[in-house]
Amino acid sequence: MQTAHMDVIFFDREIETLPTERLRTLQESKLAALVEGTYGRNRFVTSKFDDVGARPGDVRTLEGLADLPFTTKVELQVAQDEGPLSTNCTFDEAAYTRIHQTSGTTGPPLRVFDTPQSWDWWGRCWGFVLAGAGLTAEDRLFVPFSFGPFIGFWAALGGAERIKALMISGGGRTSAQRLRLMADMEVTAMTCTPTYALRLAEVARDEGFDLSTIPMRITIHAGEPGANIPATKARIETAWGAKCYDHAGASEVGAHSFGCQAQSGGTHAIDSEFIVEVVDPVSGRPVSSGEDGELVITNLGRIGFPVFRYRTGDIVRVDTTVCPCGRTFTRFAGGVIGRTDDMAVVRGVNVYPTAVEQLVRSHDAVDEFRVTIKRDREMSEVLIEIECRDGADTEGTVRAVGRAFESSLGLRPEVVSVPRGTLPRFELKARRFLIT
Numbered sequence: 142m143q144t145a146h147m148d149v150i151f152f153d154r155e156i157e158t159l160p161t162e163r164l165r166t167l168q169e170s171k172l173a174a175l176v177e178g179t180y181g182r183n184r185f186v187t188s189k190f191d192d193v194g195a196r197p198g199d200v201r202t203l204e205g206l207a208d209l210p211f212t213t214k215v216e217l218q219v220a221q222d223e224g225p226l227s228t229n230c231t232f233d234e235a236a237y238t239r240i241h242q243t244s245g246t247t248g249p250p251l252r253v254f255d256t257p258q259s260w261d262w263w264g265r266c267w268g269f270v271l272a273g274a275g276l277t278a279e280d281r282l283f284v285p286f287s288f289g290p291f292i293g294f295w296a297a298l299g300g301a302e303r304i305k306a307l308m309i310s311g312g313g314r315t316s317a318q319r320l321r322l323m324a325d326m327e328v329t330a331m332t333c334t335p336t337y338a339l340r341l342a343e344v345a346r347d348e349g350f351d352l353s354t355i356p357m358r359i360t361i362h363a364g365e366p367g368a369n370i371p372a373t374k375a376r377i378e379t380a381w382g383a384k385c386y387d388h389a390g391a392s393e394v395g396a397h398s399f400g401c402q403a404q405s406g407g408t409h410a411i412d413s414e415f416i417v418e419v420v421d422p423v424s425g426r427p428v429s430s431g432e433d434g435e436l437v438i439t440n441l442g443r444i445g446f447p448v449f450r451y452r453t454g455d456i457v458r459v460d461t462t463v464c465p466c467g468r469t470f471t472r473f474a475g476g477v478i479g480r481t482d483d484m485a486v487v488r489g490v491n492v493y494p495t496a497v498e499q500l501v502r503s504h505d506a507v508d509e510f511r512v513t514i515k516r517d518r519e520m521s522e523v524l525i526e527i528e529c530r531d532g533a534d535t536e537g538t539v540r541a542v543g544r545a546f547e548s549s550l551g552l553r554p555e556v557v558s559v560p561r562g563t564l565p566r567f568e569l570k571a572r573r574f575l576i577t
């Protein structure tokens with residue numbers, strides 16, 4: 142897609158197209174304000190600085206920031222356990238008006254305390270996400286979930302308010318009822334996990350519901366990889382007749398990156414609200430540009446619950462080419478391409494769940510799947526269970542998935558088909574990869 146032919150929607154055009162040097166100046170001035178606002182007030186931050194002898198005046202540049210130690214999820218968990226709020230709270234409880242928490246799929250939930258300022262800031266970040274996908278005040282955004290303590294839905298609401306789109310919450314309904322509500326309300330956009338977008342399409346097929354009665358044009362996905370996996374993205378786009386966009390964020394740091402209308406298969410970091418670094422997961426040193434590494438994030442917008450150099454566990458690769466959309470924000474080729482903790486090594490081959498999903502989802506007949514890496518003595522084996530849609534050539538699909546796996550990864554998995562409805566379905570974070 143060429144810039145000249147693309148009607149690019151921005152949330153904040155000036156900020157999103159700032160020359161790199163000015164973007165850096167903006168980041169450093171926000172960083173200095175963050176240090177000023179937290180050092181000496183926030184126990185957790187103050188001890189992080191003191192541990193390495195860093196003085197607040199030292200941390201006013203990107204280089205100065207790089208001298209601070211990383212922050213890990215475990216440290217934030219300990220800070221929470223030390224209570225009564227968390228030692229990472231900068232202010233007294235009276236200053237906070239909201240609590241949100243992580244989804245708790247990988248350990249006990251981590252609570253994050255929000256001030257009106259930081260809650261507002263979440264909405265601002267989601268403004269970049271929604272506008273990045275091309276949403277405008279003309280759109281009707283459907284959020285097919287009940288609103289719990291997980292921040293994603295609330296932040297989407299805040300973002301929709303920022304861009305003045307009409308927002309419809311689909312809480313307290315079955316998937317079939319949600320489909321009818323979407324058709325009745327003529328929704329044009331939806332945000333949910335990629336898994337749930339496919340689940341809704343499956344329910345529509347089972348119920349004989351015609352998805353084309355919903356004038357959907359944009360779907361935005363977060364919570365897990367999928368919108369950045371070409372086969373999954375294509376499947377969602379075909380089912381919904383809409384453009385599919387990726388977004389990544391985490392409660393610990395914020396909504397930090399989004400897909401743009403260039404649809405280049407990657408995402409942009411919101412550099413005006415975060416400082417991103419990509420480091421070697423083992424040594425902690427910066428990787429060369431274009432190399433895979435762990436995403437480390439400093440959040441510039443949350444003085445009440447800051448994080449300096451948070452290790453996200455997400456694997457990214459920076460793309461230094463200029464995006465056709467015109468944004469100068471950092472680009473991640475392929476979005477979040479893996480997790481430092483979910484890669485399995487089978488017979489010496491690195492197996493990323495995203496790569497496996499791409500292989501399996503390329504087969505149209507497969508509705509749902511589950512991969513189990515079985516550690517048997519010294520050897521690991523791969524079991525892939527697939528559920529095929531009714532009337533599909535199940536045996537042929539089993540063979541084809543096995544062949545694709547073998548030619549792409551050089552591994553021979555055991556592929557079996559299971560009856561429809563056997564494998565679990567997910568609304569939030571899917572668990573399709575098991576290591577036993």
Ligand SMILES: [Zn+2]
Pocket residue numbers: 401402403409464465466467468
């Ligand atoms: Zn772009």
